[in-house]
Amino acid sequence: GAGVSQSPSNKVTEKGKDVELRCDPISGHTALYWYRQSLGQGLEFLIYFQGNSAPDKSGLPSDRFSAERTGGSVSTLTIQRTQQEDSAVYLCASSSGLAGGAETQYFGPGTRLLVL
Amino acid sequence: AQSVSQHNHHVILSEAASLELGCNYSYGGTVNLFWYVQYPGQHLQLLLKYFSGDPLVKGIKGFEAEFIKSKFSFNLRKPSVQWSDTAEYFCAVTSSSNTGKLIFGQGTTLQVKP
Numbered sequence: 001g002a003g004v005s006q007s008p009s010n011k012v013t014e015k016g017k018d019v020e021l022r023c024d025p026i027s028g029h030t031a032l033y034w035y036r037q038s039l040g041q042g043l044e045f046l047i048y049f050q051g052n053s054a055p056d057k058s059g060l061p062s063d064r065f066s067a068e069r070t071g072g073s074v075s076t077l078t079i080q081r082t083q084q085e086d087s088a089v090y091l092c093a094s095s096s097g098l099a100g101g102a103e104t105q106y107f108g109p110g111t112r113l114l115v116l
Numbered sequence: 117a118q119s120v121s122q123h124n125h126h127v128i129l130s131e132a133a134s135l136e137l138g139c140n141y142s143y144g145g146t147v148n149l150f151w152y153v154q155y156p157g158q159h160l161q162l163l164l165k166y167f168s169g170d171p172l173v174k175g176i177k178g179f180e181a182e183f184i185k186s187k188f189s190f191n192l193r194k195p196s197v198q199w200s201d202t203a204e205y206f207c208a209v210t211s212s213s214n215t216g217k218l219i220f221g222q223g224t225t226l227q228v229k230p
Contacts, residue, residue, distance in 0.1 A: 033217060043206060043220035056217065091160065093218075101216035102148040102167035107160040 002026075004108035006092050012114045013082055021077045021111045025094030032075050033095075033105060034067060038088035046090075049075065050097050082115045089113070118143045122207050122221035129197050130229050137192040137224050139181075139207035149190040150208040150218065151181055160206070166190065177201070199230045 005024045013019050025032050034046040045059040049069040060066070064083075069075040079086055089112050093105040123138035141147065151163040164175025171183040181192045190207060204225050208218040 031216060035218070035220075042222045043208075043218075045217040045219065048217050050216075059217070093160075095216070097216075099167070101210035102165070103216070104150075104162045104165065105218060106162075107152075109159045 004092055004094055004106055006090075006108040006111050008111060009109065010112045010114075012116065014116055015084060016081055018078065018080045019082055019113065021079075021090050021113070023075045023077070023092030023094075023108060025073065025075070025092070026106055027073075029094035029096055029106075030072065031095045031097035031103075031105075032069055033093045034075070034077050035091040035093065036088045037091055037110070041088075043091075046077070079113075082113075084115050087113055087115045118209060118211065118219045120207050120209055120219055120221035122205075122224050124224045125222065126225045126227070128227045128229065131199055132196050133228075135192070135194040135197050135201075135226070137205055137207075137226070139190045139192065139221060140188050141190065141207075141209045141219075142188065143209065143211055145211055145213060148210045149181075149183055150210075151175065151179070151190075151192050152206045152208060152220075153203050154206070155203045163192070163205070197226075197228050199228045202226060202228045 007022045030051045032049045047067045048056040064080045067077045089110040091110045092108045095103045095105045119142045121140045148167040150165045152160045153163045166173045166183045174180045206223045207221040
């Protein structure tokens with residue numbers, strides 16, 4: 001596709017349930033990032049994948065959060081036992097991964113998660 | 117730890133007014149600096165970026181920003197704003213030591229009155 005896509009666009013869940021959020025990066029982009037946008041915390045980095053390297057998980061807020069990237073393309077962010085403070089917009093971005101951090105990251109439309 | 121500070125949280129201007137949004141970062145090494153914009157109902161998109169060379173960079177829609185290394189600043193400017201510039205603006209930084217992950221400021225909401 002032409003841009004980064006994410007699904008679902010909106011997700012409402014009950015506290016304690018698990019959720020999976022999906023990201024399809026731009027074709028050919030080797031770098032993929034997850035961020036979270038919330039009212040109290042602004043935009044926060046969560047996790048970063050670059051090719052076949054071990055992911056940088058330094059931004060994950062707790063062990064309830066995990067992510068994987070299969071085949072170097074699609075990524076899934078999983079939140080287990082959701083809490084109300086997990087309510088936020090989860091953004092995915094991808095980039096060429098070729099410029100050592102100077103390349104442009106292209107963002108998807110986000111998944112708006114509401115935990116009741 | 118790296119951080120980015122945006123001084124103005126909410127700015128209201130009339131059309132044709134000049135705009136300057138402040139951004140300061142804390143990191144002593146080599147950095148790449150970005151301004152992203154989020155228009156109402158749209159996703160984040162790049163406005164401009166600096167990674168080397170001329171410290172005055174020009175972006176889309178008439179925006180520019182100046183990297184002043186001695187002040188750790190990367191302020192965004194536009195000489196004459198339009199109603200369509202109403203949006204949220206985010207300053208961000210990456211560095212060679214942080215794997216390219218963006219560290220964002222808190223954002224500035226710009227409202228332009230027609």
